[in-house]
Amino acid sequence: PVSIQPVFGAGVFPFGTHVYREPCLDLDAVVADLPLLKRYGFNMIKIQEHWSADEPREGEVDFSRIERLIQRADELGLGVYLGLTMEQAPAWLWRKYPDCHFVYADGRLHNQPTQYTIPMDGKPGPCWDHPGARAAAARFIGKLARRLGKYKNIWAWNTFQEIGFWPNTAGKLGFCYCPHTLARFREWLREKYGSLAALNATWQINYGDWEEVEPPRREEPLAPFIDWRYFMDDVYMARQLAFKTKALRENDPYQRPVFSHADTPRVGSGAEWRWARVGDFFGTSNYPKWNNGHAWDDPVESEAAALLNEIWEEMMLCTDLARGNNGRDRALWGAEFQGGPISTSLHYGRKPSPDDLRIWMLAGLAAGMTGISFWNHRVERFWKEANGFGLLEPIGDSSERMEAASRIGRAIQAQGEFFAQSQPPRAQVAILVNEDLYHFFQACNGDAIQHYRYNMRGLYARLWRLGIAVDFLDADEVAAGELRHYKAAILAMPLSLDGGWFQHLIDFARAGGMLIAEACAGRWDKYGWCTVAQLVEGGEACFGARHEDLVMVKTPGNRRRWMPHERRFGEFDPPTCLAGSGAYAGLQVLANFYLQTLSPTTAEPILYHGERVAAAINRLGAGYAVLLGSFLGFSALACRDADGDGDQFLEALLAAAGVEPDRCGALLLRRRQWQGKATWFFINPTAQAITRTIDKGGFSTVEDLLSGCLIAQTQCDFTLRVEGTDLACVLLA
Structure with missing residues (x-):
């Protein structure tokens, strides 16, 4: 029986990499790389579509570049994860609807019409409460779903990658103060409170008419701020995900799953719960080397301590949060998974080692990932992120990190149905x-x-x-x-x-x-x-x-x-x-x-x-x-x-509440289970290697996922060695 929905590619573990977004300087080279990715064991590619590139003049839609990639992927047996970039709106939309910009609290327009995807994928884009902008976007998505939806190798649609209003200068008050959003806000308040008297009593304010009701424009610590930010972060954002999702579902001939994904989840925020539940499943971005610790933390003074932060926080905390956003029994993807060095203009980060990739991937699996898509197959070429993030360099068909990703990906896919269908047990x-x-x-x-x-x-x-x-x-x-x-x-x-x-x-x-x-x-x-x-x-x-x-x-x-x-x-x-x-x-x-x-x-x-x-x-x-x-x-x-x-x-x-830790000596243990099988992930948070003999817990066989940690086993137990600041994974049946 299937426990995780949806299922992709007849039940495989989706293992992919991003290959295309505009500006794409050499589409022929990308197409030529697809057989290489197939040889490396990938079963999926990620394509980022751009509204401004595919409908440069109103009503004139051209998907030929994307179709070329989808068709070649189909010939190679590769699935496609296709992401929409609707916030990168075409120039004609801004000219036709000059009032579709987001509006700041002081009445200024957020005006960034430049047609590039970097930085930030065109975010925050148009205000989707504008009826003309929303209708134009829905029409375009419908055309896209009908045209590209004919290709059966599309596995999933993504309506918004790294959801958010950023970047902007709105501060805590945020967006949007346009007439359309304010009207929606008042409508939502009417539904919530039922009467103006009830709203006045809650806010301790004295409005005489609904049209007078406004969110704060200068000060934040006021009662209306709580409703205002909930409306924009939870209601508005979920509604804009929903209209895109609806347009895809109404026009996709094969009704593929629809999802979205967050960047690093915001600890303490509940908005992601609303976002995740709009789609069929959810995802997260994981860039473990982008951040390391917090300014208030004690200093990180060793490689082992820095790596431990990557494991517990950048991978497992972020994925556990996304799993909570997503809910049980639903697929959870590492939808943007770091493949190469972090690069932001002149700040060039250290290249991930093969061990880094192995540890990150195992940590993601331990926290419940059911699919991984790298960002991306080759390093970026555009200014701000140039020479960053890719598994491969601009020239050459191999790298240590690509070889490592391939080896680990093949091992995961050998147990693909299990990792696509299993999930961590409910916590205590x-x-x-x-x-x-x-x-x-x-x-x-x-x-x-x-x-x-x-x-x-x-x-x-x-x-x-x-x-x-x-x-x-x-x-x-x-x-x-x-x-x-x-x-x-x-x-x-x-x-x-x-x-x-x-x-x-x-x-x-x-x-x-x-x-x-x-x-x-x-x-x-x-x-x-x-x-x-x-x-x-x-x-x-x-x-x-x-x-x-x-x-x-x-x-x-x-x-x-x-x-x-x-x-x-x-x-x-x-x-x-x-x-x-x-x-x-x-x-x-x-x-x-x-x-x-x-x-x-x-x-x-x-x-x-x-x-x-x-x-x-x-x-x-x-x-x-x-x-x-x-x-x-x-x-x-x-x-x-x-x-x-x-x-x-x-x-x-x-x-005192009956909560029992799950650890073996100094080794921390995480588990996944499905149909009488299990994976146990052993995490060594210390800097020294640990060798430990562990009871099989009623299972008959134990197998090392990646080879190297399992030393011996008997009928009742097994012995494994986990290096310092490392993870190991065994499969039990």
């Missing part, structure tokens, strides 16, 4: 994502959104190195009851909460789960109004404690990192560790940013700041509710020398 722990909370931080003064994202990233890092896999769960999924599958749920930095939504978390704990909330849960409500109790509605009864006091605490050492400047000497408390009590006695936990103290009513103290309670656990029905007085994620990757026992405390807390 969920990290909760709340889009309104994300927008609350976005609106706060300064760059507070970085605090929210950094802390959540740190919580993931703690769990990752403990060997505790997590699923990211969106607020809508929580409301739909999906928390029933989990033993514990972590509510990260929940300063702004809706009391009605919080009731779902209370229900989860009463039913036997463990809710772990960080400091000041619901200090503000959803729309930024401070709560009298300094906790979310229902919070005092849930956590069995009342708010007592709040101070800000400095970071250890000489760096401010995430702390603002003190307004005066002594405004912030000095760095401090919280002391465990009861079952957590002997553990020390660093306080970060906020330190909230509590007055327990029914809860049991578990952390103290001197004689004051700084965390408590409360029995709630069949489960538990925990309120921590600070933020555990900040010091997961910063101030490590002063972090104390943060990891051990979190592990002990989750153990």
